[in-house]
Amino acid sequence: MLHRAYPENGVMPRILRMMMLRAVVCVLVLAAAATHAAAHSELAADAQAFVRDMVERHGFERSALERALRNTKFLASIVRAMDAPSTALPWHEFRARHITEARINAGLRFWTENAVVLERAAVEYQVPPEIMVATIGIETLFGRLTGNVNVLDALTTLAFGYPRRADFFRAELEQFLLLSRENGWDLNSVKGSFAGAIGVPQFLPSSYRKYAVDFDGDGRRDLRQVTDAIGSVANYYRQFGWQQGAPVIVPVDVGNTALEPLLGAGLLPHISVAELRKRGVLPLEPVADDVLASLFSVETEVGPRYWLGLNNFYVITRYNRSINYAMVVQELASTLRQQRPRTAGVAPAVP
Numbered sequence: 001m002l003h004r005a006y007p008e009n010g011v012m013p014r015i016l017r018m019m020m021l022r023a024v025v026c027v028l029v030l031a032a033a034a035t036h037a038a039a040h041s042e043l044a045a046d047a048q049a050f051v052r053d054m055v056e057r058h059g060f061e062r063s064a065l066e067r068a069l070r071n072t073k074f075l076a077s078i079v080r081a082m083d084a085p086s087t088a089l090p091w092h093e094f095r096a097r098h099i100t101e102a103r104i105n106a107g108l109r110f111w112t113e114n115a116v117v118l119e120r121a122a123v124e125y126q127v128p129p130e131i132m133v134a135t136i137g138i139e140t141l142f143g144r145l146t147g148n149v150n151v152l153d154a155l156t157t158l159a160f161g162y163p164r165r166a167d168f169f170r171a172e173l174e175q176f177l178l179l180s181r182e183n184g185w186d187l188n189s190v191k192g193s194f195a196g197a198i199g200v201p202q203f204l205p206s207s208y209r210k211y212a213v214d215f216d217g218d219g220r221r222d223l224r225q226v227t228d229a230i231g232s233v234a235n236y237y238r239q240f241g242w243q244q245g246a247p248v249i250v251p252v253d254v255g256n257t258a259l260e261p262l263l264g265a266g267l268l269p270h271i272s273v274a275e276l277r278k279r280g281v282l283p284l285e286p287v288a289d290d291v292l293a294s295l296f297s298v299e300t301e302v303g304p305r306y307w308l309g310l311n312n313f314y315v316i317t318r319y320n321r322s323i324n325y326a327m328v329v330q331e332l333a334s335t336l337r338q339q340r341p342r343t344a345g346v347a348p349a350v351p
Protein backbone atom coordinates (compact mmCIF):
# COMPACT_ATOMS: atom_id res chain seq x y z
CA MET A 1 0.00 0.00 0.00
CA LEU A 2 1.13 3.52 -0.78
CA HIS A 3 1.30 5.93 2.10
CA ARG A 4 -0.37 9.21 1.44
CA ALA A 5 1.95 12.09 2.22
CA TYR A 6 -0.59 14.85 1.76
CA PRO A 7 -4.06 15.73 3.07
CA GLU A 8 -6.95 13.66 1.77
CA ASN A 9 -8.15 16.45 -0.47
CA GLY A 10 -4.98 16.04 -2.54
CA VAL A 11 -3.94 19.65 -2.23
CA MET A 12 -0.24 20.01 -1.60
CA PRO A 13 0.67 22.88 0.71
CA ARG A 14 1.55 25.89 -1.41
CA ILE A 15 4.99 26.33 0.10
CA LEU A 16 5.84 22.71 -0.67
CA ARG A 17 4.68 23.10 -4.28
CA MET A 18 6.92 26.14 -4.66
CA MET A 19 9.89 24.29 -3.24
CA MET A 20 9.36 21.31 -5.53
CA LEU A 21 9.01 23.51 -8.57
CA ARG A 22 12.26 25.24 -7.73
CA ALA A 23 13.95 21.89 -7.20
CA VAL A 24 12.77 20.65 -10.59
CA VAL A 25 14.00 23.81 -12.34
CA CYS A 26 17.27 23.51 -10.53
CA VAL A 27 17.73 19.89 -11.62
CA LEU A 28 16.95 20.79 -15.23
CA VAL A 29 19.47 23.62 -15.22
CA LEU A 30 22.15 21.41 -13.70
CA ALA A 31 21.46 18.63 -16.21
CA ALA A 32 21.81 21.08 -19.10
CA ALA A 33 25.07 22.33 -17.64
CA ALA A 34 26.38 18.78 -17.28
CA THR A 35 25.56 17.97 -20.91
CA HIS A 36 27.30 21.13 -22.01
CA ALA A 37 30.32 20.31 -19.87
CA ALA A 38 30.53 16.77 -21.27
CA ALA A 39 30.58 18.02 -24.83
CA HIS A 40 33.49 20.34 -24.11
CA SER A 41 34.97 18.54 -21.14
CA GLU A 42 38.56 18.64 -20.20
CA LEU A 43 40.14 15.24 -19.81
CA ALA A 44 40.57 13.94 -16.29
CA ALA A 45 43.86 14.91 -14.66
CA ASP A 46 45.50 11.50 -15.20
CA ALA A 47 44.54 11.49 -18.88
CA GLN A 48 45.88 15.05 -19.25
CA ALA A 49 49.16 13.99 -17.68
CA PHE A 50 49.29 11.04 -20.08
CA VAL A 51 48.78 13.34 -23.06
CA ARG A 52 51.54 15.71 -21.86
CA ASP A 53 53.83 12.73 -21.53
CA MET A 54 53.05 11.49 -25.04
CA VAL A 55 53.65 14.98 -26.44
CA GLU A 56 56.95 15.40 -24.62
CA ARG A 57 58.40 11.94 -25.12
CA HIS A 58 57.00 10.94 -28.50
CA GLY A 59 56.09 14.19 -30.21
CA PHE A 60 52.36 13.55 -30.52
CA GLU A 61 50.18 16.50 -31.45
CA ARG A 62 48.46 17.56 -28.27
CA SER A 63 45.07 18.69 -29.54
CA ALA A 64 44.64 15.68 -31.83
CA LEU A 65 45.47 13.26 -29.04
CA GLU A 66 43.19 15.06 -26.59
CA ARG A 67 40.39 14.89 -29.12
CA ALA A 68 40.97 11.17 -29.67
CA LEU A 69 40.89 10.43 -25.95
CA ARG A 70 37.85 12.66 -25.36
CA ASN A 71 35.93 10.67 -27.95
CA THR A 72 36.62 7.28 -26.40
CA LYS A 73 33.88 5.32 -24.68
CA PHE A 74 34.20 3.99 -21.15
CA LEU A 75 33.39 0.27 -21.33
CA ALA A 76 32.20 -0.85 -17.89
CA SER A 77 31.71 -4.39 -19.18
CA ILE A 78 35.43 -4.88 -19.74
CA VAL A 79 36.28 -3.75 -16.22
CA ARG A 80 33.91 -6.46 -15.00
CA ALA A 81 35.50 -8.97 -17.38
CA MET A 82 38.98 -8.10 -16.10
CA ASP A 83 37.86 -8.84 -12.55
CA ALA A 84 36.46 -12.27 -13.50
CA PRO A 85 38.91 -13.80 -15.99
CA SER A 86 38.06 -17.23 -17.36
CA THR A 87 41.59 -18.37 -16.47
CA ALA A 88 40.50 -18.21 -12.81
CA LEU A 89 38.14 -21.16 -13.34
CA PRO A 90 39.12 -24.55 -11.88
CA TRP A 91 41.37 -26.37 -14.32
CA HIS A 92 38.84 -29.03 -15.32
CA GLU A 93 36.24 -26.38 -16.25
CA PHE A 94 38.75 -24.24 -18.12
CA ARG A 95 40.03 -27.30 -19.93
CA ALA A 96 36.53 -28.40 -20.99
CA ARG A 97 36.02 -25.02 -22.65
CA HIS A 98 39.21 -25.18 -24.67
CA ILE A 99 40.13 -28.76 -25.43
CA THR A 100 37.27 -29.81 -27.65
CA GLU A 101 36.96 -32.18 -30.57
CA ALA A 102 36.07 -29.22 -32.80
CA ARG A 103 39.19 -27.31 -31.79
CA ILE A 104 41.41 -30.34 -32.28
CA ASN A 105 39.99 -30.95 -35.76
CA ALA A 106 40.28 -27.28 -36.66
CA GLY A 107 43.88 -27.39 -35.44
CA LEU A 108 44.72 -30.36 -37.65
CA ARG A 109 43.19 -28.53 -40.64
CA PHE A 110 45.10 -25.35 -39.79
CA TRP A 111 48.32 -27.36 -39.55
CA THR A 112 47.74 -28.96 -42.96
CA GLU A 113 46.76 -25.67 -44.60
CA ASN A 114 49.80 -23.87 -43.20
CA ALA A 115 52.28 -26.74 -43.12
CA VAL A 116 54.95 -25.02 -45.22
CA VAL A 117 54.89 -21.80 -43.21
CA LEU A 118 54.83 -23.71 -39.89
CA GLU A 119 57.79 -25.80 -40.95
CA ARG A 120 59.74 -22.72 -42.02
CA ALA A 121 59.01 -21.03 -38.68
CA ALA A 122 59.93 -24.21 -36.78
CA VAL A 123 63.34 -24.28 -38.46
CA GLU A 124 64.00 -20.56 -38.18
CA TYR A 125 62.89 -20.12 -34.55
CA GLN A 126 63.41 -23.65 -33.20
CA VAL A 127 59.87 -23.91 -31.84
CA PRO A 128 57.72 -26.93 -32.77
CA PRO A 129 54.75 -26.38 -35.12
CA GLU A 130 52.21 -27.82 -32.67
CA ILE A 131 53.02 -25.14 -30.10
CA MET A 132 52.35 -22.39 -32.65
CA VAL A 133 49.15 -24.11 -33.84
CA ALA A 134 47.90 -24.71 -30.29
CA THR A 135 48.61 -21.14 -29.18
CA ILE A 136 46.78 -19.65 -32.14
CA GLY A 137 43.99 -22.17 -31.58
CA ILE A 138 43.51 -21.24 -27.94
CA GLU A 139 43.86 -17.50 -28.58
CA THR A 140 41.47 -17.03 -31.51
CA LEU A 141 40.27 -20.41 -32.78
CA PHE A 142 42.81 -20.16 -35.59
CA GLY A 143 42.11 -16.56 -36.43
CA ARG A 144 38.31 -16.80 -36.41
CA LEU A 145 37.71 -14.92 -33.14
CA THR A 146 40.10 -12.01 -32.98
CA GLY A 147 37.79 -9.76 -30.92
CA ASN A 148 35.53 -6.91 -31.94
CA VAL A 149 36.16 -4.42 -29.16
CA ASN A 150 37.50 -1.01 -30.18
CA VAL A 151 41.08 -1.28 -28.88
CA LEU A 152 41.39 2.45 -28.17
CA ASP A 153 38.20 2.35 -26.06
CA ALA A 154 39.40 -0.79 -24.26
CA LEU A 155 42.84 0.57 -23.44
CA THR A 156 41.64 4.01 -22.34
CA THR A 157 38.98 2.38 -20.16
CA LEU A 158 41.62 0.22 -18.47
CA ALA A 159 44.30 2.93 -18.39
CA PHE A 160 42.09 5.49 -16.65
CA GLY A 161 39.19 3.51 -15.20
CA TYR A 162 40.81 0.42 -13.73
CA PRO A 163 43.15 1.58 -10.98
CA ARG A 164 44.43 -1.87 -10.06
CA ARG A 165 46.31 -2.16 -13.38
CA ALA A 166 46.37 1.44 -14.54
CA ASP A 167 50.15 1.57 -14.95
CA PHE A 168 50.18 -1.59 -17.04
CA PHE A 169 47.42 -0.40 -19.35
CA ARG A 170 48.74 3.16 -19.65
CA ALA A 171 51.95 1.60 -20.93
CA GLU A 172 49.93 -0.51 -23.39
CA LEU A 173 47.95 2.55 -24.48
CA GLU A 174 51.25 4.33 -25.13
CA GLN A 175 52.47 1.36 -27.17
CA PHE A 176 49.19 1.24 -29.07
CA LEU A 177 49.49 4.91 -30.03
CA LEU A 178 53.05 4.34 -31.23
CA LEU A 179 52.08 1.17 -33.08
CA SER A 180 49.18 2.92 -34.79
CA ARG A 181 51.38 5.82 -35.83
CA GLU A 182 54.07 3.48 -37.18
CA ASN A 183 51.54 1.51 -39.19
CA GLY A 184 49.40 4.44 -40.30
CA TRP A 185 46.34 2.95 -38.58
CA ASP A 186 43.25 5.00 -37.87
CA LEU A 187 43.16 4.88 -34.05
CA ASN A 188 39.46 4.15 -34.00
CA SER A 189 39.47 1.37 -36.54
CA VAL A 190 41.49 -1.27 -34.69
CA LYS A 191 39.50 -4.11 -33.14
CA GLY A 192 40.72 -6.63 -30.60
CA SER A 193 40.02 -8.26 -27.26
CA PHE A 194 38.59 -6.49 -24.22
CA ALA A 195 42.15 -6.21 -22.91
CA GLY A 196 43.43 -4.65 -26.13
CA ALA A 197 45.07 -7.75 -27.64
CA ILE A 198 45.27 -7.66 -31.42
CA GLY A 199 45.14 -10.03 -34.35
CA VAL A 200 45.40 -13.78 -34.97
CA PRO A 201 47.87 -14.33 -32.08
CA GLN A 202 46.29 -11.66 -29.79
CA PHE A 203 49.45 -9.67 -29.06
CA LEU A 204 49.17 -6.72 -26.73
CA PRO A 205 50.55 -3.59 -28.38
CA SER A 206 53.88 -3.81 -26.51
CA SER A 207 54.40 -7.39 -27.71
CA TYR A 208 53.30 -6.44 -31.21
CA ARG A 209 55.98 -3.75 -31.40
CA LYS A 210 58.63 -5.96 -29.83
CA TYR A 211 58.03 -9.46 -31.17
CA ALA A 212 55.89 -9.33 -34.32
CA VAL A 213 57.78 -10.30 -37.49
CA ASP A 214 57.08 -9.86 -41.19
CA PHE A 215 57.07 -13.55 -42.04
CA ASP A 216 55.47 -13.30 -45.49
CA GLY A 217 57.99 -10.69 -46.60
CA ASP A 218 55.51 -8.06 -47.79
CA GLY A 219 57.28 -5.36 -45.79
CA ARG A 220 54.62 -5.10 -43.07
CA ARG A 221 54.17 -6.81 -39.72
CA ASP A 222 50.49 -7.55 -39.99
CA LEU A 223 49.09 -9.83 -37.31
CA ARG A 224 45.73 -10.06 -39.06
CA GLN A 225 47.61 -12.26 -41.53
CA VAL A 226 48.17 -15.90 -40.62
CA THR A 227 51.72 -16.13 -41.99
CA ASP A 228 52.95 -13.13 -40.00
CA ALA A 229 51.05 -14.48 -36.97
CA ILE A 230 52.77 -17.87 -37.15
CA GLY A 231 56.24 -16.35 -37.44
CA SER A 232 55.48 -13.90 -34.65
CA VAL A 233 54.28 -16.57 -32.21
CA ALA A 234 57.40 -18.61 -32.93
CA ASN A 235 59.60 -15.55 -32.48
CA TYR A 236 57.85 -14.72 -29.20
CA TYR A 237 58.56 -18.16 -27.75
CA ARG A 238 62.09 -18.09 -29.11
CA GLN A 239 62.80 -14.74 -27.47
CA PHE A 240 61.51 -16.03 -24.14
CA GLY A 241 63.87 -19.00 -24.29
CA TRP A 242 62.01 -21.99 -25.75
CA GLN A 243 64.29 -25.04 -25.70
CA GLN A 244 63.69 -27.18 -28.76
CA GLY A 245 63.06 -30.81 -27.91
CA ALA A 246 62.89 -30.28 -24.14
CA PRO A 247 59.82 -31.47 -22.22
CA VAL A 248 57.22 -28.99 -20.99
CA ILE A 249 55.70 -30.65 -17.92
CA VAL A 250 56.22 -33.87 -15.97
CA PRO A 251 53.52 -35.47 -13.80
CA VAL A 252 54.65 -36.22 -10.25
CA ASP A 253 53.62 -38.19 -7.22
CA VAL A 254 53.98 -35.87 -4.22
CA GLY A 255 53.42 -38.45 -1.47
CA ASN A 256 53.49 -36.73 1.91
CA THR A 257 55.81 -33.92 0.91
CA ALA A 258 55.27 -30.53 2.54
CA LEU A 259 54.01 -28.76 -0.58
CA GLU A 260 53.35 -25.18 0.46
CA PRO A 261 56.94 -23.92 0.18
CA LEU A 262 57.29 -25.50 -3.27
CA LEU A 263 53.89 -24.37 -4.59
CA GLY A 264 54.47 -20.88 -3.26
CA ALA A 265 57.84 -20.47 -4.95
CA GLY A 266 56.49 -19.42 -8.36
CA LEU A 267 56.66 -20.91 -11.84
CA LEU A 268 60.20 -19.90 -12.74
CA PRO A 269 62.14 -23.19 -12.64
CA HIS A 270 64.33 -22.87 -9.57
CA ILE A 271 64.87 -26.30 -8.01
CA SER A 272 66.55 -29.37 -9.47
CA VAL A 273 64.70 -32.60 -10.08
CA ALA A 274 67.30 -34.29 -7.85
CA GLU A 275 66.43 -31.95 -4.97
CA LEU A 276 62.72 -32.51 -5.55
CA ARG A 277 63.26 -36.27 -5.40
CA LYS A 278 65.02 -35.83 -2.06
CA ARG A 279 61.97 -34.01 -0.75
CA GLY A 280 59.68 -36.82 -1.91
CA VAL A 281 58.40 -35.38 -5.20
CA LEU A 282 58.73 -38.30 -7.62
CA PRO A 283 58.53 -37.78 -11.40
CA LEU A 284 56.25 -40.26 -13.15
CA GLU A 285 58.03 -39.81 -16.49
CA PRO A 286 61.74 -39.78 -17.29
CA VAL A 287 63.46 -36.43 -16.60
CA ALA A 288 67.11 -35.71 -15.92
CA ASP A 289 68.17 -35.02 -12.34
CA ASP A 290 69.90 -31.74 -13.14
CA VAL A 291 66.88 -30.17 -14.88
CA LEU A 292 65.41 -27.18 -13.06
CA ALA A 293 61.70 -27.21 -12.36
CA SER A 294 58.88 -25.63 -10.40
CA LEU A 295 56.00 -27.50 -8.78
CA PHE A 296 52.41 -26.54 -9.51
CA SER A 297 48.97 -28.02 -9.08
CA VAL A 298 45.74 -27.94 -11.06
CA GLU A 299 42.27 -28.57 -9.77
CA THR A 300 40.57 -31.64 -11.22
CA GLU A 301 37.14 -33.03 -10.42
CA VAL A 302 38.75 -35.43 -7.96
CA GLY A 303 41.13 -32.99 -6.29
CA PRO A 304 44.50 -31.45 -7.07
CA ARG A 305 47.02 -32.99 -9.47
CA TYR A 306 50.66 -32.05 -9.35
CA TRP A 307 53.15 -31.38 -12.11
CA LEU A 308 56.65 -30.15 -12.59
CA GLY A 309 56.78 -27.11 -14.83
CA LEU A 310 60.04 -27.03 -16.78
CA ASN A 311 61.57 -24.18 -18.75
CA ASN A 312 59.21 -24.51 -21.71
CA PHE A 313 56.15 -24.43 -19.46
CA TYR A 314 57.43 -21.19 -17.97
CA VAL A 315 57.93 -19.85 -21.50
CA ILE A 316 54.27 -20.53 -22.37
CA THR A 317 53.22 -18.64 -19.25
CA ARG A 318 55.04 -15.59 -20.64
CA TYR A 319 52.35 -15.56 -23.35
CA ASN A 320 49.62 -15.61 -20.72
CA ARG A 321 50.54 -15.75 -17.06
CA SER A 322 48.14 -18.47 -16.11
CA ILE A 323 48.76 -22.13 -15.27
CA ASN A 324 45.42 -23.06 -16.83
CA TYR A 325 46.37 -21.29 -20.04
CA ALA A 326 49.77 -22.93 -20.35
CA MET A 327 48.26 -26.32 -19.54
CA VAL A 328 45.67 -26.13 -22.33
CA VAL A 329 48.26 -24.93 -24.85
CA GLN A 330 50.52 -27.81 -23.85
CA GLU A 331 47.72 -30.38 -23.96
CA LEU A 332 46.30 -29.18 -27.27
CA ALA A 333 49.81 -29.15 -28.73
CA SER A 334 50.56 -32.73 -27.71
CA THR A 335 47.15 -33.93 -28.91
CA LEU A 336 47.74 -32.28 -32.28
CA ARG A 337 51.24 -33.78 -32.45
CA GLN A 338 49.81 -37.26 -31.79
CA GLN A 339 46.97 -36.92 -34.27
CA ARG A 340 48.84 -35.09 -37.02
CA PRO A 341 49.90 -38.27 -38.90
CA ARG A 342 46.22 -39.16 -39.29
CA THR A 343 45.59 -36.02 -41.36
CA ALA A 344 48.99 -35.38 -42.85
CA GLY A 345 49.52 -38.92 -44.05
CA VAL A 346 53.17 -38.63 -43.00
CA ALA A 347 55.18 -39.57 -39.96
CA PRO A 348 55.54 -36.71 -37.49
CA ALA A 349 58.77 -34.78 -37.64
CA VAL A 350 61.09 -35.29 -34.71
CA PRO A 351 60.70 -32.20 -32.51
Ligand SMILES: [Ca+2]
Pocket residue numbers: 213214215216217218219220221222225228
Ligand atom coordinates in the same frame (compact mmCIF):
# COMPACT_ATOMS: atom_id res chain seq x y z
CA1 LIG B 1 53.90 -9.23 -43.56
